[in-house]
Amino acid sequence: MLLGRPFRSDSLGHTLLPKRIALPVFASDAMSSVAYAPEEIFLVLSAAGISAYVYAPWVGLAVAVVMAVVVASYRQNVHAYPSGGGDYEVATTNLGPTAGLTVGSALLVDYVLTVAVSISSAASNIGSAIPFVATHKVLFAVVAIGILTAINLRGIRESGTTFAIPTYAFIVGMFVMLGWGLFRIFVLGDDLRAESAGFGLKAEDEHLYGLAFAFLIARSFSSGCAALTGVEAISNGVPAFRKPKSRNAATTLLMLGTIAIVLLMGIIILAQKIGIVYAHNEDDLIGAPPGYHQKTLIAQLAETVFHGFPIGFFFITTVTALILVLAANTAFNGFPVLGSILAQDRYLPRQLHTRGDRLAFSNGILFLSGAAIAFVVLFGAEVTKLIQLYIVGVFVSFVLSQTGMLRHWTRLLRTEADPAQRSRMKRSRVINAVGLSATGTVLIIVLITKFFAGAYIAICTMVAIFIVMKMIHRHYDSVSRELEEQEWDGVLPSRSHSIVLVSKLHLPTRRALAYARATRPDTLEAITVNVDEADTRALVREWEQSDVTVPLKVIESPYREITKPVLDYVKRVRKDSPRDVVTVFIPEYVVGHWWEQVLHNQSALRLKGRLLFEPGVMVTSVPWQLSSSTRARTPGMVNAPGAVRRGFDDRS
């Protein structure tokens, strides 16, 4: 069932990542978004007709500027918080728990949407090469999420190479494609024409002016900002870098940003040059052959540039789909990790904290995949629709993180005396201030242009998650308050009274009696509930004839019920001697299959559940292992997802 070795929490086994491996490990999420961001820019502009495409490079440039600002800002984060806590830590430390929890909710939703958007985009890209996938996008996406889930449940053995090969293949492939395409156009003077070039567009509003047009540009820009998702990933992973950790992380972030900007701009310019026309709906394309199916932007670029060389086209669509799947997988790694951090701060059930725990991780993974599948099905695996929900969470997190950083520097500056340090801090503060104003502006634009287009769904989900986490936190708080308010009187129970529950006089009962006696109680008795007159009489007879010296009490059950009579009996014992502790021994069968479990112990389990509500009563299970119990596996351990990026790799 389980592959790979579990990760260790002592730091000895860690392999730290050199920059050349760290880049692909952390880049897939950010890099993959260039696969859909440029397409969305064109798509929004299409509403105003093909003539609006002339603004695409300018919109792209605006996105690139914001990207540069964000990268610069996060380089400050990386230096200031090398512990890898990411935005949640920055917001919590500097702005308090409410801001932190907001970031936490935003990121949880964000992870779900990363899976939904990435896999939907992967489906579209593969669909450009294989028409069957294009017509069954939802099915393909659901199956893909299912496979990712299964892989992550089994515990994949992550390694830098897993990330490095597809990521570098994507980067190289894209550079070759863009380079060769632009070289042919600008140097060789070839007239490259996309398959959609020359199509007309039934535009919604051919003649948009003034405010309406500005709104369209703003919408196009905020869709393009999808390219920024995933940039923050490195700030969570600083501990995984080789020393000097922060500097290497900052350098890697710079590399990542540069590559992403170059790819983004390259794609937009090339797409415009070869005359790609893109519509929401294929029916809006004038002049398209009947049955024409719109390929993704990347696929159209590859087809045009590598015309007559189909391997190039298939290579590009494959690595694009691959890096998108890797990006989705990132969420599968990040989600449980964030869950464990939130659980540590008691915003989620405590047991999620123990990261080595298979079940805690499994629950997180299943929750993530269920939610992602729900979004994919609900929105028909349409990237354009999903992206309306996507960017809000990212920018909420950006803004709060940058605000936190401002506070961070201001606080440090209050105590710092060294002028060199002070000037460095001030410089950082300025960068973060620029970052805040840029991301804040984008967030406002996104909210204005996308709220009714779907962003409200993401916001409502965030609010709901926020409230649930707050309630969980409040519950834990009230429990610890309740425990603190009471004083331990230090008094030991005066006597112990043991009761063995009996249904038959067989080996499990005999063992329970022997064990109960080994605890040397002050009084020991066996009780049986009379639900069947004949059975009870037979038991009493057998008991009397046996060598058992423990007295057997028969409890009447007029309504042929088990739980209540026992409960009443125990209550009576407690009442007679309230200072005693009562121990109820329940013989239990232990079996190997879950379905065997259904056939045994059900009454005992229910009784146990009720007895726990009785103060001063302990319940002891005396197991009897049936032979099938040896089939049961020893508890497995999982290769925790996200190990590589958290610095817990043990390839050594």
Added chain:
Amino acid sequence: MLLGRPFRSDSLGHTLLPKRIALPVFASDAMSSVAYAPEEIFLVLSAAGISAYVYAPWVGLAVAVVMAVVVASYRQNVHAYPSGGGDYEVATTNLGPTAGLTVGSALLVDYVLTVAVSISSAASNIGSAIPFVATHKVLFAVVAIGILTAINLRGIRESGTTFAIPTYAFIVGMFVMLGWGLFRIFVLGDDLRAESAGFGLKAEDEHLYGLAFAFLIARSFSSGCAALTGVEAISNGVPAFRKPKSRNAATTLLMLGTIAIVLLMGIIILAQKIGIVYAHNEDDLIGAPPGYHQKTLIAQLAETVFHGFPIGFFFITTVTALILVLAANTAFNGFPVLGSILAQDRYLPRQLHTRGDRLAFSNGILFLSGAAIAFVVLFGAEVTKLIQLYIVGVFVSFVLSQTGMLRHWTRLLRTEADPAQRSRMKRSRVINAVGLSATGTVLIIVLITKFFAGAYIAICTMVAIFIVMKMIHRHYDSVSRELEEQEWDGVLPSRSHSIVLVSKLHLPTRRALAYARATRPDTLEAITVNVDEADTRALVREWEQSDVTVPLKVIESPYREITKPVLDYVKRVRKDSPRDVVTVFIPEYVVGHWWEQVLHNQSALRLKGRLLFEPGVMVTSVPWQLSSSTRARTPGMVNAPGAVRRGFDDRS
């Protein structure tokens, strides 16, 4: 949540039923089938055109004869088995467990189909008065089953009156309708014409001859035999009758049979006289006005007889629907009772045996309603389709029961010397032999005419249930064999070693320590798993500064896991002193809401589950009741369904 008082198993509180109440209590199932059986006879004959309707009375007569034979046979059963075990007991006692289990499987399927068929027929009858129900039959049926389920889950307070009023209303209503109708035709000479009279029929095979026609008549007959379902109910309920129980039960059975036969024949003859035409599909009716919706046979009778007196029509359709619902409710009563009998014989999970147990009953009721809903939805609430599955189970049970009775008398005759007794037994044996040959013939006819029409589905389900019950039985057998094969060595554990699991030094831990100490173990230690370095260090410090004298051991957990390190530690302790018994004390929070439960004890529960697999280890839960735990209700008890017919009524 719960209504009514629970029933008592001591016989003092029983109210036994006089015949006038017993008749309606046991009759609803058998009586209600005349609501659909005649209709099905006409429907099958329709395939050969209206001219075939002339055979309807003869088919009805054949059904009536079989009914008379079955009633006579079951009167012998009632005398021979006054314990109320029914067909399952008769088959098991006389033919062995395999035959008994076959009857058990057949009856379980039969109960499900009783619900499905009765509610579907009720929907059609109400649909005849309210067109909206007719067009939303499936919805209506599912909702009706849902309501029945809810009522039975809450535990209805059954009383003879509940049954008496609708059943007598039905009987009286039907007799008035049939009597008045036949009186008007034969005495007053009125020319009564049904709304469908005069319609033509697009028959599938207008000119059927020879074997094909005989096959059609046989199919019509086997559909008509649906009228026999429920006749056996009284044989399960003999203990509920007043003394002389068997005689009163036999008399009631005779009354039931007589009424059913009279109603059946009356309906068929009246329907033929007023010229009702019935088709599978309304489109096959020639001359019907457009949008014509076929009413049920009973509804058409009522409409014609009570023409100009709509109250009569509504009364008949209402009481017909009511008695059908009562018949469905019978299954809700019988299913869990049969389940408890099968559980007693270890064919079903043991806990189902305890009849006072709310959960066991709830599971049975939910299973029944789920399966019935599945059938209703699958077959579109079409009585005609469902009836193809229905009759097989009933007749399998009839045949095996009659075979068992034959054996029963033969066995008794071997030892009986009294000639008067002998001749009475011989007479009974002849009656049962006739019963066997009649029901056996019908079963063969049903199998031949209905196997591919749907009976195979019922048979496959029966086989599957049979196999599952056989496997459950085998499991219980192998467990008791395993327990018998091992000898109890009688040696007591030499020492007891107690381990208290600690995560924090708070009140629950202190109580667990105090309780553990009260059991006076030979050694007592506290252990904690180091999943978080800082937390563990803080705990150790607090422990040292406190007044706790129990030593605390820190167990390392390199993979930040809880279960395995504890398990390994316990195993080591066991290995060092295999003759000792180890008790692991786990402090547990007790909370009132299920969702609070999710937030606590999860790691502890999992650990407990694993520790049970370790031989020589006891697990003791030391509960700490948080204030919310007081919200939890005391375990409720249900007013067990089927109490009246089992003789457990406590109206006294």
